[in-house]
Amino acid sequence: MKRWAAAAAAALLALQLTACGGNPAPAENGTAAPAAQSEAQAARGKVLIAYFTWAENAPEADPAKLDMDMPASASVLLPGNMAKISGWIQQETGGDLFSIRTAEPYSNVHEEVLDRAAEEEADRARPAITGTVDHMADYDVIFLAYPNWWNDMPMAVYTFLDAYDLTGKTIIPVCTSGVNGLAETVEAIRQAEPGASVMEGYHLKSTDIPSSEQAVKDWVHTVYVKG
Ligand SMILES: Cc1cc2nc3c(=O)[nH]c(=O)nc-3n(C[C@H](O)[C@H](O)[C@H](O)COP(=O)(O)O)c2cc1C
Numbered sequence: 001m002k003r004w005a006a007a008a009a010a011a012l013l014a015l016q017l018t019a020c021g022g023n024p025a026p027a028e029n030g031t032a033a034p035a036a037q038s039e040a041q042a043a044r045g046k047v048l049i050a051y052f053t054w055a056e057n058a059p060e061a062d063p064a065k066l067d068m069d070m071p072a073s074a075s076v077l078l079p080g081n082m083a084k085i086s087g088w089i090q091q092e093t094g095g096d097l098f099s100i101r102t103a104e105p106y107s108n109v110h111e112e113v114l115d116r117a118a119e120e121e122a123d124r125a126r127p128a129i130t131g132t133v134d135h136m137a138d139y140d141v142i143f144l145a146y147p148n149w150w151n152d153m154p155m156a157v158y159t160f161l162d163a164y165d166l167t168g169k170t171i172i173p174v175c176t177s178g179v180n181g182l183a184e185t186v187e188a189i190r191q192a193e194p195g196a197s198v199m200e201g202y203h204l205k206s207t208d209i210p211s212s213e214q215a216v217k218d219w220v221h222t223v224y225v226k227g
Contacts (some may be wrong), residue, residue: 026212042225043170045140047095052146061108090219103128120155148177167195
């Protein structure tokens with residue numbers, strides 16, 4: 001079992017035990033079904049899709065050295081899971097893509113990236129990122145796409161949020177994970193960007209991604225309307 005999966009199982013057990021004390025059990029895997037938005041509630045305007053994906057933040061990996069039974073390991077191969085999903089969002093919205101990349105790449109070895117990510121999360125680090133979004137002021141809607149890393153966003157996504165004041169914009173969180181869902185990431189985005197309107201997050205399990213292109217595209221039209 002992956003280290004984060006073992007930690008997730010222990011946390012879920014603890015939550016279930018708490019639930020026995022009277023609190024309702026949490027939704028399985030913390031997966032939030034996207035709320036149906038009426039056309040009037042859907043976002044409009046110029047779109048940016050800002051995404052973080054491990055494969056674009058590590059040297060190219062050798063497929064022969066990966067444990068292909070582990071979807072989390074396989075996600076280091078281009079295109080990464082979030083890049084795939086972001087591409088589908090781009091096709092439906094015509095938005096601009098921005099890949100969040102750290103100045104210091106991560107390892108392409110799963111155990112090593114787990115260690116660095118855990119340390120960064122414990123330190124609430126803000127790893128430096130490269131590149132900037134040109135004309136951020138022009139965007140109305142930001143799809144923010146990230147993998148669940150240790151039940152949180154990769155810390156580089158916080159670096160990205162710290163770099164811009166997104167007041168007045170609509171942020172649509174999009175997350176993939178092995179098992180843990182969105183966790184508390186939507187709340188974290190709301191705290192980081194208090195002036196933005198942050199919609200309910202959309203989550204996909206990494207193993208469901210290969211069969212989810214149409215579902216993602218259909219969902220996009222429930223949260224965003226062109227024009
Ligand atoms: C450093 C690291 C930490 C992860 N932590 C978790 C976790 O806590 N819970 C979970 O469900 N999945 C976790 N995963 C799995 C990823 O969320 C999942 O594989 C995701 O689809 C990867 O997306 P990407 O290919 O765009 O990077 C982790 C993966 C990595 C590399």
